[in-house]
Amino acid sequence: MSSLDKYDCAILAALQADATLSIAALSEKVGLSSTPCWKRVRRLEEEGYIEARVSIINRQKVGLPVTVFVSVRTGEHDEKWLNTFAAAVVDLPEVQEFHRMSGDVDYLLKVVTTDIDGYDRFYKKLIKTAKLAGVSSAFSMEQIKSTTALPLELISHGVNA
Numbered sequence: 315m316s317s318l319d320k321y322d323c324a325i326l327a328a329l330q331a332d333a334t335l336s337i338a339a340l341s342e343k344v345g346l347s348s349t350p351c352w353k354r355v356r357r358l359e360e361e362g363y364i365e366a367r368v369s370i371i372n373r374q375k376v377g378l379p380v381t382v383f384v385s386v387r388t389g390e391h392d393e394k395w396l397n398t399f400a401a402a403v404v405d406l407p408e409v410q411e412f413h414r415m416s417g418d419v420d421y422l423l424k425v426v427t428t429d430i431d432g433y434d435r436f437y438k439k440l441i442k443t444a445k446l447a448g449v450s451s452a453f454s455m456e457q458i459k460s461t462t463a464l465p466l467e468l469i470s471h472g473v474n475a
Contacts, residue, residue: 330463333367378426381454386421387447402443408436
């Protein structure tokens with residue numbers, strides 16, 4: 315991977331805010347002509363800086379208003395157990411994020427669902443995936459901030475900071 319310069323970061327920031335921008339609109343926004351801008355976007359995609367372009371759906375409007383953070387502890391810490399557990403969890407559509415953690419919790423899941431009954435159905439599927447030592451659930455009462463945008467201003471991008 316090459317390092318990012320100020321134009322690359324500007325392109326990434328603009329696309330994080332609106333992935334539907336045309337090359338013409340994007341190039342105007344970042345101060346490049348269309349062809350160099352398009353070549354940079356293509357390179358950023360090829361090098362894996364841009365993984366996907368997606369639409370963010372309103373969870374409440376589609377009937378998935380409940381977010382639950384699920385802490386999982388296990389007594390098993392071998393690769394075979396992890397592979398089995400990870401494959402099963404990845405296949406659960408309610409799981410939005412799945413992290414292996416340090417500290418007292420082994421795994422943390424971010425789950426979205428319809429309601430308490432929906433979470434109970436998810437929980438019953440989860441405990442069938444592998445031997446677990448404990449599962450603790452924390453229901454989000456209010457989402458105060460949610461973003462998919464990375465703080466690109468925190469990185470050095472080939473210019474003097």
